[in-house]
Amino acid sequence: MAIFGSAVGVGVWYRKHQIEIGHRAFLAKDYTTAYAALSPFDGWRSPQAETDLGDLYVNGNGVNKDYSKAFQLFQEAAYVGYARGEANLGLLYTRGDGVPANQADAIHWFQLAADQGLPSAEWEIGLFYDTGNGVQQDYVQANIWYKKAADQGYADAETNLGGNYMGGHGVHQDYTKAFALLQKAADQGVSNAQYGLGTMYENGWGVPQDSAQAVSLFKEAAAQGNDNAEEEIGYMYYAGQGVPQDYVKASRYFKQAADQGNAEAEYNLGVDYLNAQGVTEDDPKAAALFMKSAEQNYASAEDALGQLYDNGKGVERSTVLSYMYFNLAVAQGNDGSKAERDQVAQNMTLGQIADAQAMSSEWTPGRPLPTTASYEDLAPDYILASSSDHSVYQNSRIWFSREFTISGKKYYAVFMVTKGGDYHAAAASISVVTFDMSQDLRQSLSGIYRQSTQANFAQLGSYGDVEPLKKPHASYTALDRLDAPEFDLGNRKYATLVHDSYEGMGEAEQGYEVFVFEPSQYGVGSWLNAGSIATGDDTTANCDGDQPSSLLKNSWRPGL
Structure with a gap:
């Protein structure tokens, strides 16, 4: 029995000795030796060995990375109350490595480890309170836990507590305490x-x-890949602050930070590409960088995109998207964007504005941002851009755009009021566009109906008072026109676009007619046909007087 007892004692001693060798090798970052010493004891219920082995599997040090195996090992250690095992299990739940991410479970395991005084877990609990991730944000509680860890010399906690003293978060602002804490952490090489x-x-x-x-x-922090430091050095080179001004170096540092997803650096690098500062001018690249930054809800980038979409610079022009991005910037407190948004709105339909507002309100940070509007929303923009006489459209207010189908093809009718003298409405017109996406062309069919689609009004109200509200003042003579929307032109005049079919010289024509309601001095008034939009093989010259003989197509590409 004595011999047997001695053998057991030797076995226990040898196991402890090997586990200690493995642990020392782990701390010395000799991962090959650590794995060789520890792997025979997988399943021997040694929480220290299980935790060290799990760490090797998490990081792929000395062994192939395996989150599931790491989770199993950490779990075994955590179940017997081993603090490092509990904290590492919390990390896996936080990141969703080897197990579905679950902030509640992460906090549970970190809290158990923190209650045992493990500084890394105390710091993690502080982070949850600091950021409001999984718990209600509470800077005071965050600082309590940071201090527990900082008092043990935990550098990351010193950094965060110092930052909160610098910013006055949960404590009275105290630069002296902030500097002392940050210096301690910086001396340990913490880049933040x-x-x-x-x-x-x-x-x-x-x-x-x-x-x-x-x-x-x-530069010390940037050498460790700290993106905030890289962005800040870029700014100092850009501004010539503490270093000679150098746009090339500025762009280089901005790129290093932008490549790590730093929103401010993405914006600044986009500005460099837009203005050819330190890099070759590249408007599409600038737009792409602004988009990445804006997806993190960076207001300056949202404002920049609003300007690009308004001018069609680096992107396809869209007043809807321009309005949307300005609106997002306004929501972030960028006051200058409000005037820009309201200026864009002056050339938008109420439908376009409603769509832009919906797009901005439905978007949440982190999700991809829209890069195109609906064809119905784009139609007014193309009408403006394709005009050879821009002065006409600069004095126009577009009221609505409607999608309709003729012979299986979609068209978009745009109704405009042109400003006359003293801001009175001088004319109203319907134009039509269709998009042939198979050829990546935008085809404008505007201004092709001669005067038959122009209705002139001696309008008493001001130009700005013309509102496109549906008014059921008069019925149509045909049943198929009863559901057509009517648009208020002011002074009791209304316009509408309705489906029509008729016979001309034995040839059937399908199309749409533009009707204008004219008030009568002696009665209710009547609807007058102001012109037709037709399709079909119309080769005769004997059509109705208001019927155009063809649709003229002026092909163009965006930007021309």
């Missing part, structure tokens, strides 16, 4: 702490303003 110290020197917060020292600290 180096960046924070650089910010203090750049702005003279609690220390003498020193741009050169700020650049030095930013």
Whole structure:
């Protein structure tokens, strides 16, 4: 029995000895030795060995990466109350590695480890409260947990607590305490702490303003790939602050940060491409960078996209998208975007404005942003862009665009009121566009109906008072016209676009007619045919007087 007892004791000693060898190798980052020493004890219920092995599997150090295996090992260690195992299990739940992401489970396991005084878990709990991720945001609670970890010398907690003292989040702003905490963390090589110290020197917060020292600290952080520091160095080269002005270096640093998804850097690099500063001018590339930044709800990028879509610079012109992006920027508190949005709205239909507002209200940060509007919303933009006489359209207000189908093909009718003297409406017209996407062409059929589709009005109300509201003032003579929407032109005059079919010289024609309601001095008034939009093989010259003989097509590409 004594011999057997000695053998058991030797076995226990050997197991502990090997696990300790593996742990020391793990701490020394000798992962091959660590795995060789620890792997024989997988399943031996040693929480330290299970946690070290799980860490190797998570990071693929000395073994192929395997999140599922890591989860199993951390779980075994956590179930016996081993703090590192609990914290690492919390990390997997946070990231969704090897298990569906679950913030509640992550907080549960981090809290168990933090209650045992594990500084990394205390810091994680602080992060949850700081960001409001999975719990109600509470800076005071965040700082309590940060301090617990910082008091143990945990550098990331020192960094975050220092940042909150610098910003006055959950504590009274105190630059002295902020500097001391950030310096401790920076001395341990934490890039965010180096960046924070650089910010203090750049702005003279609690220390003498020193741009050169700020650049030095930013470069230390940037050398570790800190995107905020890369963006800040880019700005300092751009502005010539603490370094000679150098747009090429500025763009280079902006790109390094933008490649990591830094929204401000994406915007700044987009500005460089737009203005040919340090890079070759490239409007589409600028638009793409603004889009990435805007998807993170960066207001300056949203405003920039509003301008690009308004001018068709680097993107296909769209007043709907322009309005939408300006609206997003306004929601972020960018006051200058409001005037830009309202200016764009002056040449939009109420339907376009409603669609733009819906698009902006339905979007949430992180989701892809719209890059095109509906054809019905695009039609008015193409009418304006395709005109050879831009002065006419600069004095026009577009009221509505409607989709309709003739012989299986979609058309878009655009109704406009042209401003006359003293802001009175001088004329109303219907134009039509169709889009042939198979050839990537936009075809404008505007201005082709001679005067038959122009209705002139001696309108008493002002140009700005013309509103396209449906008014059931008069019925049509045909049943198929009863459901046609009517649009108020002011002074009791209304326009509508209705389906029509008729016979001309034995040839059947299908199309649409434009009707205008004219008030009568002695009665209710009547609807007059102001012109027709027809399709079919009309080769005769004996059609009705208001019937055009053909639809003239002027092919054009966006931007021409």
